[in-house]
Amino acid sequence: MPDVLSKPDTEPGEDPARFPRRRVVRWLAILTVGTLVMLACLQEPLYP
Template structure:
């Protein structure tokens, strides 16, 4: 009889997940917002709002 506890070998050990679904969604949201901001500035540049 063994006195040690062993982890069941149901799945092979994997390293830490690099691209989880949550992280991927966050990056897509950040990139989308960034692109929209850049396009908005190109459409209506801030210097065009200054009276001359």
């Protein structure tokens, strides 16, 4: 008897999404902010 409560997430001929767009955007934002923070922390202060 088939299970009626569960349905396949993708069509049979469709590959599963490995990197959803929201996850990629989130990781790019985290890496960008992290890089900017590290550059700001490592920057030498400008003394006159």
